[in-house]
Every structure is written in structure tokens, then in C-alpha cells.
Amino acid sequence: MTIDSKSGSGRGTGRGIAPAAVRGLALSLVSLPGAVLCFVLSVVSIALIPIGVGIVTTPYVLQGVRAFANGRRVLAAEWGGVRIPPTYRPVPEDANPWGRTFGMLGDPATWRDLRWLPVDMTAGFVTALLPAVLLLYPLEGLAIAAGLWRVLTEGYWYGFVRVTGQGSALGAGALALALLFLAHFFVPRLLHGHFLLTRAVLGSPGGELAERVRVLTETRRDAVDTSAAELRRIERDLHDGAQARLVAVGMDLGTIEALLDTDPAKAKELIAQARRSSVEALAELRELVRGIHPPVLAERGLGDAVRALALRLPVATEVSVDLPGRAQAPVESAAYFAVSEVLTNAVKHSGADRVWIDLHHTDGHLRIGVTDNGRGGAVIGAGSGLTGVERRLGTFDGVLAVSSPAGGPTMVTVEIPCALS
Numbered sequence: 001m002t003i004d005s006k007s008g009s010g011r012g013t014g015r016g017i018a019p020a021a022v023r024g025l026a027l028s029l030v031s032l033p034g035a036v037l038c039f040v041l042s043v044v045s046i047a048l049i050p051i052g053v054g055i056v057t058t059p060y061v062l063q064g065v066r067a068f069a070n071g072r073r074v075l076a077a078e079w080g081g082v083r084i085p086p087t088y089r090p091v092p093e094d095a096n097p098w099g100r101t102f103g104m105l106g107d108p109a110t111w112r113d114l115r116w117l118p119v120d121m122t123a124g125f126v127t128a129l130l131p132a133v134l135l136l137y138p139l140e141g142l143a144i145a146a147g148l149w150r151v152l153t154e155g156y157w158y159g160f161v162r163v164t165g166q167g168s169a170l171g172a173g174a175l176a177l178a179l180l181f182l183a184h185f186f187v188p189r190l191l192h193g194h195f196l197l198t199r200a201v202l203g204s205p206g207g208e209l210a211e212r213v214r215v216l217t218e219t220r221r222d223a224v225d226t227s228a229a230e231l232r233r234i235e236r237d238l239h240d241g242a243q244a245r246l247v248a249v250g251m252d253l254g255t256i257e258a259l260l261d262t263d264p265a266k267a268k269e270l271i272a273q274a275r276r277s278s279v280e281a282l283a284e285l286r287e288l289v290r291g292i293h294p295p296v297l298a299e300r301g302l303g304d305a306v307r308a309l310a311l312r313l314p315v316a317t318e319v320s321v322d323l324p325g326r327a328q329a330p331v332e333s334a335a336y337f338a339v340s341e342v343l344t345n346a347v348k349h350s351g352a353d354r355v356w357i358d359l360h361h362t363d364g365h366l367r368i369g370v371t372d373n374g375r376g377g378a379v380i381g382a383g384s385g386l387t388g389v390e391r392r393l394g395t396f397d398g399v400l401a402v403s404s405p406a407g408g409p410t411m412v413t414v415e416i417p418c419a420l421s
Contacts, residue, residue: 325420350374
């Protein structure tokens with residue numbers, strides 16, 4: 001396991017001309033084919049609803065569109081520092097295909113996704129590609145000035161400079177230097193602009209306040225349900241574990257008292273048994289307390305608690321922490337158990353042999369990224385533990401985004417608004 005602590009201030013915002021250009025190029029290569037594929041499948045599937053085929057296919061297609069959009073939300077937060085919270089309405093898990101189809105089509109967030117796809121394959125593609133072009137084009141001019149002009153066709157144009165010899169080639173080099181100077185300022189801003197465009201289309205518009213009220217109502221109900229379930233779990237664990245052992249210890253002590261005079265050897269044996277039972281009861285109580293609030297989390301904070309959690313994993317894990325302070329205890333607890341659940345899923349279901357964990361605080365938000373190199377296919381819903389994580393985070397106005405294409409890798413991002421002290 002490798003643990004790094006970084007203090008860079010530019011994390012996750014796409015700062016730097018070379019990283020921004022590379023990320024923009026990667027986005028452009030994904031946005032065009034991905035958006036075209038999602039848009040075509042969506043149009044065809046919705047068009048087939050009247051004949052019944054679309055009733056079956058549309059939920060799966062729209063789920064894929066949501067995964068594609070959520071992937072962009074993750075990158076917007078990690079690469080551009082732009083937060084685009086998902087506002088999808090929940091669909092009952094036991095809903096039939098008809099209910100799922102029209103439940104998803106009745107969600108305004110679904111239509112925002114579908115409107116975003118044509119934007120992403122056009123303006124989104126251009127704004128993602130421009131950072132790479134603005135960096136690579138000056139490099140071409142410098143290569144021309146260095147001698148590449150000799151193998152070019154006569155009268156080659158570089159920008160507004162017609163290259164005919166060494167003198168004009170040097171002019172092309174001067175233009176390239178000027179463009180490179182401009183690229184230093186504009187390349188990161190262009191990438192940021194791409195994510196702002198994404199937020200303008202994917203983000204919730206004027207109905208955001210109503211959506212916010214709905215989300216708060218749901219998260220309050222989920223918080224109450226979660227608290228009740230947690231109390232029932234604690235009560236069950238106490239009743240079935242420590243309480244039963246302590247009752248047995250009490251009975252053994254009563255028997256020991258009766259045997260002290262008549263059968264000291266048997267009494268000595270029961271004393272040893274009572275001691276073992278008390279040790280086991282104490283261990284179960286400690287484990288129960290650790291499940292409620294791990295001592296390392298209370299004493300040393302979220303970073304060290306996640307490091308301790310990673311040390312217990314059976315797969316190679318790298319942890320990077322950049323937290324200049326501590327969040328409030330309830331926020332740290334929610335973040336810790338979110339990471340714990342995500343890691344549990346990665347170990348049990350993904351088949352991964354390597355996990356990367358990144359914790360940092362920027363722009364007033366605690367951001368946690370968990371990436372594994374497993375087989376992918378993780379989704380929120382359908383009985384997944386990620387659903388419980390999403391509900392728990394919702395209590396703190398937090399969001400959970402999952403990008404997990406078939407074949408992997410899986411990237412899970414947790415974001416909670418909070419201040420550090």
C-alpha cells in the first residue's frame with residue numbers, strides 16, 4: 001500500500017496547459033462517439049415505444065445515458081472544479097417495464113440529458129478539442145521554423161504566414177510563440193468553459209428550488225429511516241451478542257457460587273469459562289462501537305481513518321490525502337462509511353487487484369474519489385449498497401457519482417459541501 005499526502009492547490013481544476021490539453025483531447029475523443037451513440041439509441045428506443053419494443057429497451061438505454069452524463073459530472077468536478085449535481089427522480093425498484101419507462105420519461109432530468117447529447121456532440125466536442133488544438137498548433141509552427149518547412153509543399157500557409165523559405169519560416173515560428181503565449185492563458189479556461197457549457201445544459205434550471213425542496217424532503221425521510229434501521233441493528237447486535245454472553249456470565253457466576261464449597265475444581269473451570277465469555281463480550285462491544293463511530297475517526301480524523309481502512313484491504317491500495325483541517329464529526333462519519341461501502345463493493349464484486357483513493361477539499365467541498373481496475377458494471381440502485389450511500393450523503397446535501405463502464409475501470413466520486421476547521 002502507498003500513502004501520499006499532497007498539498008497542490010490546483011488539484012482537480014484542470015490547471016496547467018499540458019494537462020488541460022490532454023484532458024480536452026481525451027474528452028473530445030469520447031464526447032463525439034459517446035454522445036452520438038447515446039442519442040441515436042435513445043431516439044430509436046423512444047420511437048419504438050408505440051409498438052411495445054421501446055417499453056423494454058428504453059429504461060436500459062436511458063440508464064446508459066445517465067451513466068454517460070454522470071461520467072461527465074465526475075470529470076467536471078475532478079478536472080474542472082464544476083459541480084453538476086444529479087437530480088434524477090427515483091424509480092421504484094419493483095416497478096414494471098411500463099412504470100420504469102414512463103417514470104424515467106416523466107423526469108425533467110431525463111430530457112435535460114437528451115438535450116445535452118446534441119450539444120455535447122457539437123459545441124461540447126469543439127470546446128473540448130480546442131485546448132489540444134491551441135497547444136499542438138504552435139508546436140507545428142515551431143517545427144516549421146526549425147526546418148520542417150523544407151519538406152512542405154511550396155507556399156504552405158501557417159496561419160496568415162505563407163511559408164516559402166527560412167525567413168518566412170521564422171515568421172511562422174514567431175507566430176507560434178505568440179500563440180503558445182496565448183495558449184498558456186486560454187487552454188485551461190477553454191477546458192473550464194467546456195464544463196460550464198455542460199453545467200448550463202445538464203444543470204437544473206429555474207425549477208431548481210422545487211427540486212431542492214423535493215430532495216430535502218426525501219433525504220429527511222431517508223435520514224429518519226436510516227437512523228431507525230441503525231437503532232434496530234444496534235439493538236439486535238446487543239441482544240444476540242454481548243447481552244447473551246453477559247447473561248451466560250451471570251449464570252456461570254451463580255453456579256460458581258453454589259459449587260465453591262462442594263466442587264472447587266468445577267467452580268475453577270466455570271471461572272475460566274466466565275472469563276472467556278466476558279472477554280468475548282467486551283470484544284463484541286468494541287466491534288459494535290467501532291461500527292457506530294470508529295475511534296481512529298474520532299481521534300485522528302478522516303484521512304487517517306481511511307488509511308487505516310485501506311490497510312485492512314486484501315488488495316493493493318494507494319491513498320492520497322490533502323485535507324488541511326477537519327470537517328464536522330457527522331460529515332466525517334458519513335464520508336468514512338461511504339468510502340467503506342465503496343471499498344467493500346470493490347473487493348467483493350469488482351474483481352479488482354488495485355484501488356486508488358483520493359481525498360481533498362476544494363471550493364468548499366470535500367471530494368473523495370475511489371477508483372478500481374476491476375470489471376466495472378457498478379450501478380446505483382437495484383439493491384446496490386451504493387443506494388444506501390447515496391441516501392446517507394443526501395442528508396448532508398452530498399452527491400454520489402458513479403462511472404463504471406463494462407470492463408472497467410470504476411470511478412466513484414463522493415462530494416459533500418462542508419468547511420474545514
